[in-house]
Amino acid sequence: MKIGPIHSMGVIINYKCSAKCRHCCYSSSPSWPGDYMSDDMAHKVFRFMVDHHVRSCHIGGGEPFLKQDQLLAVCTLAREYGIHIEYIETNGSWNIKEEKTLQLLRKLLSVGVGCLLISVDPFHNEYVPYQKQKSLISLCRKVGMETFVWPGNFGSDLSMLDTSVPHRIEEYDAFFGGNYKVDATRSYGLNCNGRAISLCRDAYELHPFDQLVGAISPCTPLVSTGHCHLDLYGHYIPPICTGFVIDMEDLDAPISPEKYPALTAAYEGGMKGLYQYAQELGFEPSRSTYVNRCDLCFDIKRYLCREHPTADIGYPSYFEQSDYDQN
Numbered sequence: 001m002k003i004g005p006i007h008s009m010g011v012i013i014n015y016k017c018s019a020k021c022r023h024c025c026y027s028s029s030p031s032w033p034g035d036y037m038s039d040d041m042a043h044k045v046f047r048f049m050v051d052h053h054v055r056s057c058h059i060g061g062g063e064p065f066l067k068q069d070q071l072l073a074v075c076t077l078a079r080e081y082g083i084h085i086e087y088i089e090t091n092g093s094w095n096i097k098e099e100k101t102l103q104l105l106r107k108l109l110s111v112g113v114g115c116l117l118i119s120v121d122p123f124h125n126e127y128v129p130y131q132k133q134k135s136l137i138s139l140c141r142k143v144g145m146e147t148f149v150w151p152g153n154f155g156s157d158l159s160m161l162d163t164s165v166p167h168r169i170e171e172y173d174a175f176f177g178g179n180y181k182v183d184a185t186r187s188y189g190l191n192c193n194g195r196a197i198s199l200c201r202d203a204y205e206l207h208p209f210d211q212l213v214g215a216i217s218p219c220t221p222l223v224s225t226g227h228c229h230l231d232l233y234g235h236y237i238p239p240i241c242t243g244f245v246i247d248m249e250d251l252d253a254p255i256s257p258e259k260y261p262a263l264t265a266a267y268e269g270g271m272k273g274l275y276q277y278a279q280e281l282g283f284e285p286s287r288s289t290y291v292n293r294c295d296l297c298f299d300i301k302r303y304l305c306r307e308h309p310t311a312d313i314g315y316p317s318y319f320e321q322s323d324y325d326q327n
Helices: 039-051 068-080 098-110 130-143 169-176 180-188 196-203 209-213 261-279 293-307 316-320
Strands: 009-012 056-060 084-090 115-120 146-151 228-231 235-237
Touching (some): 056 068, 068 084, 068 098, 115 130, 180 196, 209 261, 209 293, 261 293, 293 316
Parallel strands (some): 009 056, 009 228, 056 084, 084 115
Antiparallel strands (some): 228 235
């Protein structure tokens, strides 16, 4: 198993967030540790990108704007390395005082950041008023900062309720009728990881455990580099796969089965291989049905993180905070 040439990359600058959205694949929340990418790690990440001929990236979290001075420092370093920041992801919760927001946007423009991705959807709206996000878009226009709204198809729905306050998604159920949460989940096209698993289980057909564990085809997304991430701890995160990590310095050689046994089992033997590996370590499925192999894989990684952690299994908060509640 070897990671191929990287074509598109994001940098996860923190995992702590001002919101605890139901659809978050990384299970970000205010309860995560407040760690943030250091200058030293930013040097390593951008040097890695230069060495691997990656000249641009986006910055995400968590909520990157929780530590604005450090965000500016990381963006400044990116510019020094010749790395173009395509956009910074944000939920806009930090947009409180207009003049302070304008000042920050101008500082970002001065270090080469020209675009913000603003997350606007019913899941973020449980924590962030839509008006705050619309105000941020307007202020960006005022200073010449480009924006694009992700996913871009919920603005009209959010405008139907009072935009000055957050709304639980059940309020949209009541307003529109039907099962708005399910419709929104399907419209969003969520990956079945982290906290999003609970939404997916309500929105999609469930499959028996025995049916899913029989799959022996290799899990090729683990080595797909169409779009992957490096995070603040120096770990490579495979595309659409929360829970597996690889040390950045190990990416230029074949992945060691001894250091990364679970990941190797998943890649070489698919779901059956990963299950057999975990079963030998005492894993038993927590449910009889799962949405898909990603759902089952996450359940296995949760067990391994708790009982038999290895270098390829991600952080406890990925799993401990994957269940939704609004407390």
